[in-house]
Amino acid sequence: MIALVVLGLLFLLLAAGTPVAFAMALSGCVGLYEAGGWPVVAGVLQTTPLSTVSSYELITIPMFLLMADLVLLSGVADDLFTAASAWVGRIPGGLGMATALAGAGFGAICGTSTASAATLASTSLPAMIRQGYEPKMAAGVVAISGTLAMLLPTSVALVIFGLLAEVNIGKLLVSGIIPAMLVTATIMLTILFLVWQDPSRAPTVSSVPWRQRFALLWRVSPMVVLFSLVTGTIYLGVATPTEASAFGAFGALVLAILRGRVTPATLRHTLVRAANGTCMIVLIIVGASIFGTFFTLTNITQDIVGWVGALDTSRWVIISLILCGYIVLGSFMDQIAILVLTVPIVLPLIKSLGFDPIWFGVIKIVTAEVGMITPPIGLNCFIVARYANRPVSEVFRGTWPHFVAHVVAIAVLVAFPQIVLWLPSHMGR
Amino acid sequence: MVVVAALMLTIMLVVVADVFMRYVVNRPFSFTYDLVGLYLLAGLFFLSLSDTFRVRGHVNVDILVQHLGPVGRRWSEIVACLAGLPVFSAIAWLGWERAWDNWVSNDVLAGAISWPTWASAVLVPIGCGLLVLRLLLHLAGHVASLITGQNITPLPAGHGEQRLGFE
Numbered sequence: 072m073i074a075l076v077v078l079g080l081l082f083l084l085l086a087a088g089t090p091v092a093f094a095m096a097l098s099g100c101v102g103l104y105e106a107g108g109w110p111v112v113a114g115v116l117q118t119t120p121l122s123t124v125s126s127y128e129l130i131t132i133p134m135f136l137l138m139a140d141l142v143l144l145s146g147v148a149d150d151l152f153t154a155a156s157a158w159v160g161r162i163p164g165g166l167g168m169a170t171a172l173a174g175a176g177f178g179a180i181c182g183t184s185t186a187s188a189a190t191l192a193s194t195s196l197p198a199m200i201r202q203g204y205e206p207k208m209a210a211g212v213v214a215i216s217g218t219l220a221m222l223l224p225t226s227v228a229l230v231i232f233g234l235l236a237e238v239n240i241g242k243l244l245v246s247g248i249i250p251a252m253l254v255t256a257t258i259m260l261t262i263l264f265l266v267w268q269d270p271s272r273a274p275t276v277s278s279v280p281w282r283q284r285f286a287l288l289w290r291v292s293p294m295v296v297l298f299s300l301v302t303g304t305i306y307l308g309v310a311t312p313t314e315a316s317a318f319g320a321f322g323a324l325v326l327a328i329l330r331g332r333v334t335p336a337t338l339r340h341t342l343v344r345a346a347n348g349t350c351m352i353v354l355i356i357v358g359a360s361i362f363g364t365f366f367t368l369t370n371i372t373q374d375i376v377g378w379v380g381a382l383d384t385s386r387w388v389i390i391s392l393i394l395c396g397y398i399v400l401g402s403f404m405d406q407i408a409i410l411v412l413t414v415p416i417v418l419p420l421i422k423s424l425g426f427d428p429i430w431f432g433v434i435k436i437v438t439a440e441v442g443m444i445t446p447p448i449g450l451n452c453f454i455v456a457r458y459a460n461r462p463v464s465e466v467f468r469g470t471w472p473h474f475v476a477h478v479v480a481i482a483v484l485v486a487f488p489q490i491v492l493w494l495p496s497h498m499g500r
Numbered sequence: 501m502v503v504v505a506a507l508m509l510t511i512m513l514v515v516v517a518d519v520f521m522r523y524v525v526n527r528p529f530s531f532t533y534d535l536v537g538l539y540l541l542a543g544l545f546f547l548s549l550s551d552t553f554r555v556r557g558h559v560n561v562d563i564l565v566q567h568l569g570p571v572g573r574r575w576s577e578i579v580a581c582l583a584g585l586p587v588f589s590a591i592a593w594l595g596w597e598r599a600w601d602n603w604v605s606n607d608v609l610a611g612a613i614s615w616p617t618w619a620s621a622v623l624v625p626i627g628c629g630l631l632v633l634r635l636l637l638h639l640a641g642h643v644a645s646l647i648t649g650q651n652i653t654p655l656p657a658g659h660g661e662q663r664l665g666f667e
Contacts, residue, residue, distance in 0.1 A: 093584040116590050124541055339501075
């Protein structure tokens with residue numbers, strides 16, 4: 072009964088537009104008060120905020136956010152699309168494929184898909200439209216390619232899942248790599264299909280001489296260095312994810328300085344922006360742990376797990392339902408809110424069904440990618456629409472084929488867990 | 501916010517220097533873990549609480565609210581302030597008690613370096629206290645705007661504009 076009242080309060084506050092962290096903290100406190108009185112509330116409020124913050128692994132979040140902003144500031148990724156299009160531009164729909172490749176490359180050094188979508192929208196979108204690509208298709212491929220950043224190492228989203236689920240963050244980050252390749256291939260195949268359907272959507276472009284191709288490849292080398300600095304060190308076990316993230320941010324800072332983009336004003340702006348982002352994320356985690364304490368104290372999680380465990384259905388039906396639920400939630404809620412609200416309940420359930428939590432994390436993030444491009448609040452579509460100065464509805468229509476393709480990709484990942492789990496099982500250390 | 505920017509930069513440099521010392525000189529810093537976890541990260545978080553609220557960095561679900569008129573949106577802001585006030589006042593007050601206890605009993609962290617715990621604990625009441633003040637100001641501004649009908653505290657821009665995001 073208390074649980075229902077508390078959940079009702081939570082959803083009422085969320086619907087009223089209260090910040091997610093505030094809503095979770097307040098409703099959690101109300102629940103704790105009902106369950107154990109003021110001493111319990113006071114005990115939780117006195118210890119939770121400071122102990123949540125004093126976790127060393129949490130540093131990964133500010134460092135990845137900082138790295139993303141610094142990469143954006145350095146402009147180092149602007150050449151990525153030019154290089155990719157020189158290599159694959161001749162294939163039907165080549166510029167669209169180059170966008171997907173550039174999205175993957177950018178995602179490997181930048182942990183936020185919004186930053187990635189913004190970069191792609193300002194570099195590859197104008198190039199495609201200049202070449203006579205159908206604007207709807209061009210915008211769609213930009214919006215979806217930006218989401219690859221969530222799946223590749225340096226992904227802030229994966230780190231948040233790792234912190235909430237208490238799994239090995241290094242392994243989690245590495246396990247996103249092969250699924251990200253699969254998703255990149257999915258995007259490219261979708262483009263191929265669209266162009267096959269109607270070749271006028273993507274006029275072919277002129278070929279680029281080989282010498283120039285290699286020259287362009289050389290210009291993207293700083294990104295390879297950054298990528299190996301972070302992912303390489305994690306994979307080989309040389310550095311912890313925390314250390315690797317600081318390395319990445321430092322490397323991005325050096326790159327930005329070398330390219331002459333750093334002034335005291337831009338540096339300060341970047342640092343404060345990353346600090347605000349960190350504060351937002353950490354406060355939500357604090358709110359979630361207050362709320363989570365209430366859930367644990369009242370045995371709600373165990374009850375749900377027990378109830379589902381007693382159901383006479385296949386575990387594949389349950390996981391399919393959960394994933395469908397995530398796609399629906401993702402269309403109208405922020406991904407971080409979804410993560411903190413659901414992971415504490417869904418994860419014990421997943422474990423009790425015998426699924427691997429790391430595998431689930433990666434799949435959850437792929438559903439989050441889908442959420443970034445589904446109306447009404449698919450954030451990436453808004454960003455692309457703003458940069459391209461086109462109506463959002465057009466971008467949403469352009470992402471529709473990719474939505475279908477992504478659902479297929481999710482099904483493949485669910486059916487073959489090895490795709491996710493093979494690489495982390497071969498990690499160093 | 502200069503302090504926060506400096507903290508951010510310091511965390512990065514300390515961790516990088518620590519790894520560098522470990523592999524190159526083979527003499528890692530003994531203090532990185534405690535220094536960063538106890539002071540730098542706590543400072544970064546608590547001291548930016550209030551500013552993050554100012555720039556509307558704390559994410560909310562605005563799918564319903566964005567369809568409301570100005571008056572409805574003001575009510576939504578008021579609800580947000582009222583939800584935040586009791587929680588953060590309590591955290592600030594309890595945090596202050598804890599910091600005061602640590603200070604009086606001269607509590608230190610066991611280890612090679614005796615870090616005083618009050619210096620970390622005191623960040624809680626400072627950060628949350630500042631947020632409470634801003635919430636009160638914000639609340640008063642919106643209530644006054646509703647009563648007088650004038651735009652005393654401006655309403656935020658709509659969805660998809662210059663938001664902070666981690667995605």
